Amino acid sequence: MGGEPGALLSTGPTQPAPVTTEQVWEALKAVPDPEIPVVSVVDMGMVRAVDVAEGGRAVSVTFTPTFSGCPALHVIRESIGAAVRGLGVQDVTVQSTLTPPWSTDWINEDARERLRQYGIAPPAPAGDDTLITLEPEPTQCPRCGSFDVRMTASFGATLCKRTYVCESCREPFEGFKSV
């Protein structure tokens, strides 16, 4: 990418105030998931660590990708960097980690409710069991709450979702995969 928008913001006669870990977390809560904008990268459990060093003038953020082939990874990386630079920090590092692998169990309660209101069935608990089963996990219609739903496709418009239709209210909807 060309410019550094954060750098422009921080040029001025006075040194910007040092930031705290809490301020960085607050800023990251405003970074939307690029594919599901009703939830933030923090809601999704993607931000794994925030380290503030040099008296609040250097920030390192560690995030984990949801799906390894997710095409939004570079957007997420840039948005996280821009959000921290927006606080006036110039020394910002954004790194990714695979350990431990992301799980939908990390999506927080509040975000699950927002996903449901948005029309996406939140994921069922994934647990640590990665055994292969041919039974898909139970899913509830985000509109009427019925469990009488039918999966119409096991893959959806993004890597993290599948598509369903509700047999009770007849609405088609998307559901989060449990991983």
Next chain:
Amino acid sequence: MTATNVHPPSGQNQSGSLAGSIPQELQPALLAKLTALADDLIVLSHRNAEWTGHAPILEEDIALANIAQDQLGHASLYLTLLGELDGTDPDRHAYFRGAREYRNAQMMELPKGDWAFTMLRQYLVDAYEVLWFSGLKESRVTALADIAAKALREKKFHLQHTALWVERLALGTDESHRRMQDALNTLWLYVPQLFQPVEGEEALVAAGLTPDLGEIHGRWDSLVTPFLTDKCGLTLPTEPAPDLSREIHSEDLIYLLAEMQVVAREFRDVREW
């Protein structure tokens, strides 16, 4: 590719760089193994992507594009490690090597064929990959175990999906059964190559870096054979499989790479694409 955007976290490997944590004498075999693993996925991912806009129904178009994208994601995980070991650039690796430099198994490069062929190939590979990643998850090298743990969570959706298609077509109409049996008659001959070790792989297994392919082959057989025969009513070919080498490819790979690489090779100076 997304690989260029995935950087290893600092301090993940206790002993510093990945290269430093792998004994020198094991490095050539590990480089060969990572290349074979990544190349399998790059080539098959491209074959699957050829269905985009052409699959029987929209949902399947999307499903196969998802699977192809996951596979490219897994290839990029391997390529990131390769880069840490010998400085490989993922984009140069994928787009600037010719067919004679690719080290994929020949099953991956076979033309996409019909829907039965595509689903059966993907099923055979999915079953192999699920077992491979389950084994690799126990690797003594954290970076390899991490890749496996991540990919395994995504693979189960592929296997669920392709197993259903193989069953549906095998037990569907006479025509769909015939096509599935035809696909099996061809693909079965390419299966043994999936379990053929690369040069020096025994040492990687002995050192606890990678799982034993022979063991995985046995587990694969007990998963796949009853499924194809008892459940799907297909007949396994008895024709002996030919001896295949990852260094020799059919002309199909030349055309595949030509299409996959043309933009990168035509516009070498482009900064972002």
